[in-house]
Amino acid sequence: MAEFKGVMVYGETTEGKLTALTTELLGCGRRLADELKEDLLCILVGEQLGEAPQSAIVYGADKVYTVEDPLLKEYQTDSYVTVMEKAIKDISPQILLLGQTAIGRDLAPRLAFRLGVSPSMDCLELNIDPDTKLLQGTRPVYGGNARAIFVSESLPQMATVRQKAMSPLEPDESRKGEIAPIKVELDPAKIKTKVIETVKEEVEGIKLEDAEAVVAGGRGIGGPEGFKELEELAKILKGAVGASRPPCDNSWVPDTLQIGLTGKIVTPELYIAVAISGSSQHLSGCSGSKNIIAINKDAEANIFKEARFGVVGDWKQALPAFTAKVKELLAG
Amino acid sequence: MNMIVCCKQVLDPEAPPASFKIDPASNTVLQPPGVPPVVSPFDEQAVEAALRIKDSQGGKITVLTLGNNLLRDVVKKPLSMGADELVLLEDEVFEGGDSWSTAYALAMAIKKIGEFDLIFCGRQAADWDAGQVGSGIAEILGIPSITVAKKVEAIDGKVRVERVIADGYQVVEVTLPALITVTNELGEARYATLKGIMAAAKKQPTIWKPVDIGVEPSQIGAAGRRSKLLKLFQPVREGKCEIIEADTPAEAGANLAVKLRDAKLI
Known part of the structure; x- marks a missing residue:
């Protein structure tokens, strides 16, 4: 195992800044590297990385590799896998961590198959086995009904990590580290995909992932009109509206509002689930909320197992009264 | 347009959460009584994506399913929705695989099928939720892949895909042949029609054993794994x-x- 050394984080940036999840990965990677008594490495790939490499050091990296190229302006599987294959073969880290994001969930499997290794996807916990020194990844399986702990002996050991599952370190501006640009030759002819356009579907107001109060609706809302009532409540609470899968799949609300295994992960102070039964795949996206409140006509609904307070009844009657009372209380 | 769709038979993810039980001794999930398995919903939507292309410009859809003791009523569902052929990789040595051994066997079967322009997979199987097999097949076959697609259109010998990203989507074009994984945002898969069910009942699936696709038992199923499951457990809910x-x-x-x-x- 001697030639594989170091814990590497694949970092993502937006507008020259590290994403929040990248700082979480660095926090987790720092802990793993310290346990293994090895360095924490970070690799950043893009067209222009701005201040992000220095920021990776501030958040815990010992050495930051950068790959900048106009061909890397947008994430494309072919170009990014080529870059990462070269980097991993040259640097030989023993662990590679990525975020479970649109990029990570595409890049990690394809890169792993090219390298001949097996990643653990969407991990909630990562630990080093004290005896074998191997990485153990705990991940949700069966739509969140169960958890599984996986290990792989093929190197580098790879894992993707779910948002908000790990904590970043306090930024330390005095931390010292090295920034090492690396050059990877890219052949445009080998990039078989072309990004035609990127369409943002941001909804107005507070971003769902950042909201301290989330009002989410499920299949029982019955159509797009019902979501207007949820919006009214969200506005009063200065929060955001979300949804389980059926309202998104039925186009009652934009897909970007989806909370769950295949949607967004939210961890607000207050999560109000309206007419949501609480399937495991939905709970995967909201069970980290501090307080879940459920309104559902089915007393047996699974959501009540996760909720702190609940109302058993038709949301069409319960919600307007709830909203009116909330408004009155907040005004008073 | 020759299309191949990979479909997996899984425990019904819509089964009541209370019916979900694990056997800790074997680290396996117990089949809940009275709840039959289903085609993984993301894979059904992959079938739907292929059918939409077939609707608009014709083509042939071959469905590929890997497992053991596959229930014919379950795995024939894509045929009743409108797919043309069904190939089953069915043998006990295919059991207990991980993403590696599964992608390898599927890729070898696709090579044997030979002609294809587009391969579809669900974004992840509704049981292990790893989302690696599609990318793995594409890597083994050396073709481009686009994952998490909510819309797929074939235009002028290329495919245009809407790929879901955190705050919207990206429109990406790819040359053929290519592999696309499909997400739930594609919309609900169509129901089987009565005519489709009757036609599917008459069709006999092609069954391939490991030897038929030229793979050694050591490369597939549990023997071909590159990851090890240490423990499977249910998180405790306070309630x-x-x-x-x-x-x-x-x-x-x-x-x-x-x-x-x-x-x-x-």
Whole structure:
């Protein structure tokens, strides 16, 4: 195992800044590297990385590799896998961590198959086995009904990590580290995909992932009109509206509002689930909320197992009264 | 357009969560009584994506399913939706695989099928939720892949895909042949028609054993794994919900607001 050394984080940036999840990965990677008594490495790939490499050091990296190229302006599987294959073969880290994001969930499997290794996807916990020194990844399986702990002996050991599952370190501006640009030759002819356009579907107001109060609706809302009532409540609470899968799949609300295994992960102070039964795949996206409140006509609904307070009844009657009372209380 | 769709038979993910049970000794999930398995819903939507292309410009859809003791009523569903052929990789040595051994066997079967322009997979299987097999097949076959597609259109010998990203989507074009994984945002898969069900009943699936696709038993199923499952367990749920009692739902709603205020949550 001697030639594989170091814990590497694949970092993502937006507008020259590290994403929040990248700082979480660095926090987790720092802990793993310290346990293994090895360095924490970070690799950043893009067209222009701005201040992000220095920021990776501030958040815990010992050495930051950068790959900048106009061909890397947008994430494309072919170009990014080529870059990462070269980097991993040259640097030989023993662990590679990525975020479970649109990029990570595409890049990690394809890169792993090219390298001949097996990643653990969407991990909630990562630990080093004290005896074998191997990485153990705990991940949700069966739509969140169960958890599984996986290990792989093929190197580098790879894992993707779910948002908000790990904590970043306090930024330390005095931390010292090295920034090492690396050059990877890219052949445009080998990039078989072309990004035609990127369409943002941001909804107005507070971003769902950042909201301290989330009002989410499920299949029982019955159509797009019902979501207007949820919006009214969200506005009063200065929060955001979300949804389980059926309202998104039925186009009652934009897909970007989806909370769950295949949607967004939210961890607000207050999560109000309206007419949501609480399937495991939905709970995967909201069970980290501090307080879940459920309104559902089915007393047996699974959501009540996760909720702190609940109302058993038709949301069409319960919600307007709830909203009116909330408004009155907040005004008073 | 020759299309191949990979479909997996899984435990019904819509089964009541209370029916979900694990056998800790074997680290396996127990089949809940009275709840038959289904085609993984993301894979059904992959079939739907292929059918939409077939609807608009014709083509042939071959469905590929890997496993053992596959229930014919379940794995034939894509045929009843409108797919043309069904190939089953069915043998006990295919059991207990991980993403590696599964992608390898599927890729070898696709090579044997030979002609293809587009391969579809679900974004992840509804049981292990890893989402690696599609990318793995594409890597083994050396073709481009686009994952998490919510719309797929074939235009002028290329495919245009809407790929879901965190705050919207990207429109990406790819040359053929290519592999696309499909996400739930594609929309619900069509129902099987009565005519389709009758046609599917008459069709016999082609069954391939490992030797038929030129793979060694050591490369597939449990023997071909590159990851090891150490433990499978159910997270503990506290289940201490305080139900707000009242004569009417409206009254309960108002009382809930007061309760949240008292608990300093609003």
